[in-house]
Amino acid sequence: MLKSRYYISDIVLGTAFFFMPFWSLPLVIFQLIKTRRVFYTILISTFFALTASLLAPTGDLYRLYLTYFDFQEFNFDSFIDFLSVKPDFLFYALLYVFAKIGLSIRIIIFLMIFSFFQLSFNLLLKQPRKISVLIILLFVMQFDFLLQGLFLRFPLAILLVIYAFLNKIDGKKYSILLLILASTIHFGALISIPIYFLSRLSLKKLNTALLISLLIIPFGSYIFIFLINNLLEWFPNIPFKEKLEDYFLGYWALEFFEERTWKALFQIYIERILYFLVLAYFLLTKGNTMHRKIAIPFLILINVLFSFPNLFNRYLVLATFFGILCMIIENKKKAYSQLIHLGLALTITLVFSTRIVAQQKNIRVGYIPSIIYNNVISLSIKKYDIEWIDKHIDEKTASPKKVKSL
Numbered sequence: 001m002l003k004s005r006y007y008i009s010d011i012v013l014g015t016a017f018f019f020m021p022f023w024s025l026p027l028v029i030f031q032l033i034k035t036r037r038v039f040y041t042i043l044i045s046t047f048f049a050l051t052a053s054l055l056a057p058t059g060d061l062y063r064l065y066l067t068y069f070d071f072q073e074f075n076f077d078s079f080i081d082f083l084s085v086k087p088d089f090l091f092y093a094l095l096y097v098f099a100k101i102g103l104s105i106r107i108i109i110f111l112m113i114f115s116f117f118q119l120s121f122n123l124l125l126k127q128p129r130k131i132s133v134l135i136i137l138l139f140v141m142q143f144d145f146l147l148q149g150l151f152l153r154f155p156l157a158i159l160l161v162i163y164a165f166l167n168k169i170d171g172k173k174y175s176i177l178l179l180i181l182a183s184t185i186h187f188g189a190l191i192s193i194p195i196y197f198l199s200r201l202s203l204k205k206l207n208t209a210l211l212i213s214l215l216i217i218p219f220g221s222y223i224f225i226f227l228i229n230n231l232l233e234w235f236p237n238i239p240f241k242e243k244l245e246d247y248f249l250g251y252w253a254l255e256f257f258e259e260r261t262w263k264a265l266f267q268i269y270i271e272r273i274l275y276f277l278v279l280a281y282f283l284l285t286k287g288n289t290m291h292r293k294i295a296i297p298f299l300i301l302i303n304v305l306f307s308f309p310n311l312f313n314r315y316l317v318l319a320t321f322f323g324i325l326c327m328i329i330e331n332k333k334k335a336y337s338q339l340i341h342l343g344l345a346l347t348i349t350l351v352f353s354t355r356i357v358a359q360q361k362n363i364r365v366g367y368i369p370s371i372i373y374n375n376v377i378s379l380s381i382k383k384y385d386i387e388w389i390d391k392h393i394d395e396k397t398a399s400p401k402k403v404k405s406l
Contacts (some may be wrong), residue, residue, distance in 0.1 A: 001021045010039050019041050019375045033133045036125065043115035050379055051104040052113040052149035056366030057384050061150045064105065065294045069386050071099035090184040091153050104383055112156050116143050131328060141352040142320050157186035162321060169290045198297040203288060206296040213303035232262060267354045268309055273320055273349045275316060278323035281340050291326035298322055302326040315380060365392055365400035
């Protein structure tokens with residue numbers, strides 16, 4: 001009888017979600033807390049993936065849409081010429097296939113965000129120790145699902161990096177192949193390969209390296225500017241020269257931070273508080289889990305990149321994902337550990353809300369508001385064609401036209 005009641009609730013809530021995904025979400029979350037059924041995690045993952053796919057194409061996503069439209073006109077030879085200057089070619093190959101067969105970029109965004117959320121749900125629900133659903137929801141809320149949809153290429157590569165290191169934790173041997181595959185989607189995933197070998201060190205050596213990396217935090221920008229300048233002077237034709245200049249010497253290193261609005265700066269500072277809470281846990285506690293051996297190298301990476309806001313924000317997801325996962329698995333009961341857990345719960349909630357506010361211009365100009373009154377089918381068939389983009393997105397800034405910040 002109990003099984004029958006839950007089965008009926010699945011049908012009722014599934015139907016309600018289909019017709020009113022936004023308004024039924026609180027009931028779906030309530031049922032997940034009550035039953036811990038995977039069905040409800042799928043509905044939650046679907047909601048956030050669908051929402052992310054509705055975000056207006058601005059920034060990096062705007063440029064990917066234009067590339068997608070170009071691919072529709074390319075022949076195979078033109079596409080090969082395009083790939084010849086793209087070392088991280090795999091994503092563009094996928095985009096070319098989608099363009100030629102008429103599948104929307106929104107499908108890629110949906111599948112990526114859905115995978116991020118569902119991976120997190122499944123990872124914690126299958127643990128031998130029963131973990132509170134509220135903790136699981138907080139763990140899932142760490143993902144900036146809107147910004148991941150906008151960046152698309154880099155988060156897709158990072159998703160593969162997460163899969164690779166989870167496979168390493170499970171003792172599987174093809175993790176390095178996934179990291180190489182991720183690097184063919186976005187070159188930024190290349191850093192995960194030395195991280196993979198760093199994670200093989202003993203915990204004692206990793207803890208020492210973590211302490212040393214703390215010294216780099218206040219001086220990282222000076223160190224990297226000096227090193228990159230000299231590197232480019234000695235090897236002017238080095239691969240990724242333009243990327244190194246952009247991310248360590250140019251716009252993404254300096255002007256990017258200076259041009260942020262107060263809301264964006266507030267988000268940046270709150271995310272740093274989130275990181276410092278995770279870092280404090282590893283500095284104040286001891287453990288010998290494999291999760292800790294994976295998390296510490298990513299903390300070292302963030303310490304090294306701390307002075308570069310764009311790089312910090314991009315790789316933060318790896319440090320927080322494996323750092324918070326380790327905290328949940330280790331489940332330490334000491335007073336300071338519990339205080340860090342409380343701080344994380346409050347900070348993750350604040351970060352999640354702040355990230356949505358930071359994207360309010362992109363939310364308002366696109367189709368996301370229609371999720372309030374549309375059903376799943378109506379939302380799924382909405383599209384951003386070249387006419388819509390020309391009308392609503394500024395070509396020079398890749399930002400919404402005539403939409404003022406609140």
